[in-house]
Amino acid sequence: MVGLSVGEKHFIQGGIAQDLRSDGRKRLTYRPIYVETGVIPQAHGSARIRLGATDVIASVKAELGKPSALQPDKGKIAIYVDCSPTAAPMFEGRGGEELSTELSVALQRCLLGGKSGSGSGIDPSSLVIVEGKVCWDLYIDGLVISSDGNLLDALGAAIKAALSNTGIPKVNVASETSGDEQPEVNISDEEFLQFDTSGIPVIVTLTKVGRHYIVDATSEEESQISSAISISINRKGHICGLTKRGGAGLDPSIILDMISVAKHVSEQLINKLDSEIAAAEANEEES
Amino acid sequence: MAAKPGSAPTTYSPSLTQKTRPPIFKGNDLDWVRPDGRGFHQCRPAFFRTGAVNSASGSAYAEFGNTKVIVSVFGPRESKKAMMYSDIGRLNCNVSYTTFATPVRGQGSDHKEFSSMLHKALEGAIMLETFPKTTVDVFALVLESGGSDLPVVISCASLALADAGIMMYDLVAAVSVSCLGKNLVIDPILEEESYQDGSLMLTCMPSRYEVTQLIFTGEWSTPDINEAMQLCLDACGKLGKVMRSCLKEATSASQE
Numbered sequence: 001m002v003g004l005s006v007g008e009k010h011f012i013q014g015g016i017a018q019d020l021r022s023d024g025r026k027r028l029t030y031r032p033i034y035v036e037t038g039v040i041p042q043a044h045g046s047a048r049i050r051l052g053a054t055d056v057i058a059s060v061k062a063e064l065g066k067p068s069a070l071q072p073d074k075g076k077i078a079i080y081v082d083c084s085p086t087a088a089p090m091f092e093g094r095g096g097e098e099l100s101t102e103l104s105v106a107l108q109r110c111l112l113g114g115k116s117g118s119g120s121g122i123d124p125s126s127l128v129i130v131e132g133k134v135c136w137d138l139y140i141d142g143l144v145i146s147s148d149g150n151l152l153d154a155l156g157a158a159i160k161a162a163l164s165n166t167g168i169p170k171v172n173v174a175s176e177t178s179g180d181e182q183p184e185v186n187i188s189d190e191e192f193l194q195f196d197t198s199g200i201p202v203i204v205t206l207t208k209v210g211r212h213y214i215v216d217a218t219s220e221e222e223s224q225i226s227s228a229i230s231i232s233i234n235r236k237g238h239i240c241g242l243t244k245r246g247g248a249g250l251d252p253s254i255i256l257d258m259i260s261v262a263k264h265v266s267e268q269l270i271n272k273l274d275s276e277i278a279a280a281e282a283n284e285e286e287s
Numbered sequence: 288m289a290a291k292p293g294s295a296p297t298t299y300s301p302s303l304t305q306k307t308r309p310p311i312f313k314g315n316d317l318d319w320v321r322p323d324g325r326g327f328h329q330c331r332p333a334f335f336r337t338g339a340v341n342s343a344s345g346s347a348y349a350e351f352g353n354t355k356v357i358v359s360v361f362g363p364r365e366s367k368k369a370m371m372y373s374d375i376g377r378l379n380c381n382v383s384y385t386t387f388a389t390p391v392r393g394q395g396s397d398h399k400e401f402s403s404m405l406h407k408a409l410e411g412a413i414m415l416e417t418f419p420k421t422t423v424d425v426f427a428l429v430l431e432s433g434g435s436d437l438p439v440v441i442s443c444a445s446l447a448l449a450d451a452g453i454m455m456y457d458l459v460a461a462v463s464v465s466c467l468g469k470n471l472v473i474d475p476i477l478e479e480e481s482y483q484d485g486s487l488m489l490t491c492m493p494s495r496y497e498v499t500q501l502i503f504t505g506e507w508s509t510p511d512i513n514e515a516m517q518l519c520l521d522a523c524g525k526l527g528k529v530m531r532s533c534l535k536e537a538t539s540a541s542q543e
């Protein structure tokens with residue numbers, strides 16, 4: 001990763017203690033976010049997010065499938081992340097697998113909620129077509145093209161943008177079906193259903209350096225971390241998932257403090273992201 | 288394979304908080320009665336035994352109700368990647384399920400992320416600088432999965448590390464809490480985990496009162512978070528005491 005000399009480490013830590021980071025930001029300021037939607041025409045929805053030098057793409061594809069026997073009235077959603085070797089040479093082959101699994105699991109936890117499906121950002125029961133027989137399987141794939149820290153936040157934002165760009169084709173079900181037969185479905189090419197993405201949470205990663213917290217760490221700052229917490233917060237201010245990353249121990253009162261700071265930051269982030277996504281969609285429609 | 292006959296099973300149920308919530312009977316199926324008859328804030332009896340595997344540097348076996356886990360620690364051994372010099376030690380963790388651990392054969396492969404979670408939970412507690420250039424391997428095997436698997440694996444692994452003589456800041460105790468509707472249920476079994484609306488897994492070092500790993504799933508409001516964390520920290524403190532008494536028993540038995 002990044003090799004830093006002792007002098008550089010002190011410089012970063014001292015700057016953070018004085019609320020001035022290496023690129024001039026304050027501790028709780030995000031880098032400028034650029035959103036582009038509809039970057040992958042073959043997918044049902046896609047988005048590309050650039051957060052400083054971090055560049056990620058998320059794509060959403062929906063395929064017809066059968067709901068699981070345990071939850072016949074819900075569709076299925078799967079989230080996978082792939083770290084491409086273009087981001088770092090160590091991601092080639094199986095090198096990036098550990099990081100990919102960690103990111104995939106964290107995103108699944110934040111966006112899909114508990115096992116019973118409650119607390120999920122995306123309502124799985126809106127994906128069902130014929131209960132018990134046919135449902136939509138949603139595959140959300142994230143790709144990391146360039147990594148400069150804060151991958152989880154960028155991927156969370158990219159998935160939110162991709163889902164607001166997603167159009168699921170309308171399905172007409174042939175009405176006469178008996179018992180065990182698979183109903184016939186006609187997938188319409190023209191009409192599309194849009195997702196309601198106001199319930200999707202954003203992910204805020206707070207990194208603790210010394211005694212202060214910073215948001216949106218670059219990879220230089222990330223190499224310094226003692227510990228970090230990634231919190232997924234939705235519009236209502238409820239926590240939808242929390243993962244502690246990094247090895248050092250944290251006092252429980254510090255964790256609660258970090259949660260309240262994250263809530264405060266997430267309000268601004270949600271508003272900023274929504275306006276950027278709306279602007280990107282408007283751009284896409286014009287072109 | 289349970290505790291010796293005649294000795295009361297040690298348990299680490301946390302103390303009830305001063306303000307107990309009145310039970311909320313909603314009339315629908317949120318009124319949950321635990322299948323094994325425990326109270327909402329009551330944990331399963333915990334059984335630990337060190338020295339389960341003779342050929343390992345250190346090992347431990349843990350049994351919490353139907354969850355049975357065995358952990359072996361090998362090391363410190365010479366690092367395979369001898370080219371990457373590191374002046375602190377390396378920790379390598381692996382968690383695997385036996386094929387007969389789950390009710391449906393072979394379902395344990397869903398939990399590939401447990402290895403990295405175990406690594407994160409333990410690395411904050413081990414003094415890595417005491418064994419530079421070498422690696423400590425921690426191998427965990429889940430013999431039977433009865434719910435709350437990862438917390439049991441973590442607690443058992445830290446006992447195995449203590450048995451191997453690896454220097455640590457403190458033992459690591461782990462507990463998980465499930466949210467079923469409005470109720471917070473500690474130490475869930477497999478059935479409760481499949482119905483849960485949210486879960487919290489917390490690992491901490493009880494004597495230092497530091498949290499090394501914290502994972503929330505599902506939607507939580509802030510008062511619920513506070514209550515759940517307090518419950519877990521309380522239970523971890525008691526679990527730490529149980530683990531210590533197990534280590535003491537093991538050393539006094541070997542001295543005789």
